Every structure is written in C-alpha cells, then in structure tokens.
Amino acid sequence: MIRPPEDSRKDRRKNPRKADELVVVSGASSGIGAATARALASMGYHVLAGVRTDSEAGTIRAGGIEPVTLDITVPQHVEALARRIADDPERRALRALVNNAGIEINAPVEVLPLALWREQFEVNLFGHIAVIQELLPFLRRSRGRIVNISSVGGVAALPVFGAYAGTKFALEAASDSLRREVSAHGVQVVVVQPGGVRTEMAARSGDLSLELAAGMSAEHQRLYSGLIDATVASNSASLERALPAAKAGAKIARVATTPRPRARYALGTDAAFIIPLTRFLPARLMDALLTMSHRSRKPKTASMPAPESAGSPS
Numbered sequence: 001m002i003r004p005p006e007d008s009r010k011d012r013r014k015n016p017r018k019a020d021e022l023v024v025v026s027g028a029s030s031g032i033g034a035a036t037a038r039a040l041a042s043m044g045y046h047v048l049a050g051v052r053t054d055s056e057a058g059t060i061r062a063g064g065i066e067p068v069t070l071d072i073t074v075p076q077h078v079e080a081l082a083r084r085i086a087d088d089p090e091r092r093a094l095r096a097l098v099n100n101a102g103i104e105i106n107a108p109v110e111v112l113p114l115a116l117w118r119e120q121f122e123v124n125l126f127g128h129i130a131v132i133q134e135l136l137p138f139l140r141r142s143r144g145r146i147v148n149i150s151s152v153g154g155v156a157a158l159p160v161f162g163a164y165a166g167t168k169f170a171l172e173a174a175s176d177s178l179r180r181e182v183s184a185h186g187v188q189v190v191v192v193q194p195g196g197v198r199t200e201m202a203a204r205s206g207d208l209s210l211e212l213a214a215g216m217s218a219e220h221q222r223l224y225s226g227l228i229d230a231t232v233a234s235n236s237a238s239l240e241r242a243l244p245a246a247k248a249g250a251k252i253a254r255v256a257t258t259p260r261p262r263a264r265y266a267l268g269t270d271a272a273f274i275i276p277l278t279r280f281l282p283a284r285l286m287d288a289l290l291t292m293s294h295r296s297r298k299p300k301t302a303s304m305p306a307p308e309s310a311g312s313p314s
Helices: 009-014 031-042 054-060 075-086 114-142 162-185 200-214 218-239 245-257 269-280 283-294
Strands: 022-025 046-051 065-069 094-099 145-149 188-194 264-267
Touching: 022 031, 022 075, 031 046, 031 054, 031 065, 031 245, 046 054, 046 075, 054 065, 065 075, 075 114, 094 114, 094 245, 114 145, 114 162, 145 162, 145 245, 162 188, 188 245, 188 269, 200 218, 245 264, 264 269, 269 283
Parallel strands: 022 046, 022 094, 046 065, 094 145, 145 188, 188 264
Antiparallel strands: none
16 A cells, blocks of 8 residues: 655645645546546646546546546556555645446346346445545545445335445445544545436446346246336436436535535435435335336337446446
C-alpha cells in the first residue's frame, strides 16, 4: 500500500480546503460517473476519472477532468492510482473518493450462473474495497470523504435482481462498518441510493436479461420466462421517467462536498418512496408491492450488448 507523505497540523492550518483538490470517481466513462466527474470539475475540483480504454479517456477528458486507467478489479490499476495521488505535482489533497463503477447482470437466483454471481461481487463490492483500502491513508490525511454509490436495490431486492441487489446489500453493510471504524479518524463515509437513472448500463441490462433467458432450459423457461419478460418490460418503462444522469451526478457532487453530510441519501422519487416502506411494511406486503407491476407487461425487443466490465458506471 502506498502511503502519502506526512504533513503536520500546522501545515494543514496554513493550507485550508481548496476547490482544486483531487477527487477520484470510478466508472466515469459514461452515465452517473461521467456526470459526477463533470459536476465536480465545474465546482473547481481536479477529478481523476476512472476509465477502461483510450477512447473512453478521450470522451471524458476536459478541463479539470484527468482520465486514469482504472479497472477496480486489477490491483496494478489501483496501485497506479495511489501513486498518481502520492506524486501529484501540485501536492493536492484527496478530498473525496466516489465509488461508482459497477455492472448489472440480472436473472433468477436459480438460473444465473455462479460465474456471473462472482463477477458482480468482484466489481460491485470487492473492487470498491480494494480502492478504499489503498486510498484511505490519503483520506485520513485530508480528513476526506468516501461516497459509495449503492442502489434502491441495496434495500429492496426486486425479483430477478438477486445477484445485483446482493452486491448492493453487501456494500451497504460494509459502508456502515467502515463509517463506524473511521469516523474517529476524521473520514466521512456516505452512501447514495439511486433509484431509476437513465444510463447506458440501465438501458442494456434488460437486453442482457432476455439473452440469458433465451438460453434457459425448457423447465426454467416454463417457470421464469413470464416473470423475466414482465420485469424487463416494467423496468424499461420506468426508465422513460427516470432521473437524468446529469441530475444524479450533480446531486452526488454536492453530497461529496457538502460540509456536514448525512450517512445516506436516496436519489430519485422512486427511491425516496420505496426505501422508507422497507422499514415499516411487513415482508409479505413488500413482496406484493414489489412484484405487482411485474405481471402483465411484454418486453421490447432489442439487440444484445456485451456485459460491461469493472470500469463501467453504475
């Protein structure tokens, strides 16, 4: 683990917070991550924007946004990010880390191959933990902030979303433990729980579910095809009225920089409605509420994309 150079309390008093400090945003090639990077840059921060390819770097590069190659499941990428921060030519502090990278591959629990369960946990949970472990020394020095992008699915798991929701439930729990561990060190940990947001990943997830469903056995087709079709159609319809990515990114940028943040923020009207219900409604009633809209819709057909990887935005 790369350690930041030591500084004294006197040095910190002479160098108060500045808007040109560093912020890391993973999964910044598009969607929520790109919007968050742009919003932070517009506030004057220098954003290290995690991307996977040169073409993605060219798309996101702008004033105040420096693309860095970052697949959060590759240790060498994470270590290189830490070296970039430690060797910053202007010796800027790391003000915040926004853990946004993620993938979403949805199928019934019985059907989704274990390899795809593991892939989602590697990206949506273990990759973020690896980045946190590497960058915490910098955040202790700056008394900075970690913003973990969870989901309404980290509180309420829809049918067919078991693996993705499982990763987000786990991220919620890890965030709680981390917040209680590092608050005495001056580091803040905040969770953002988006509902529906119009992003490329969200738009593609339904097509991927339908592709996986097409490969199911005849018995699994009989058991689950109607549920999968209805769930994909319902989620596709909800995206038409979902929060634009630019608005989500602007909100996350404010969460990352506001002086006294809450522990959690729901993002979008659907998240603000569903999350409180999970605290008060009996489980059977929540089951009915979360499945009632997934029974009659038919999906729109679309082309099949490849799964997104560890640098992709959630």
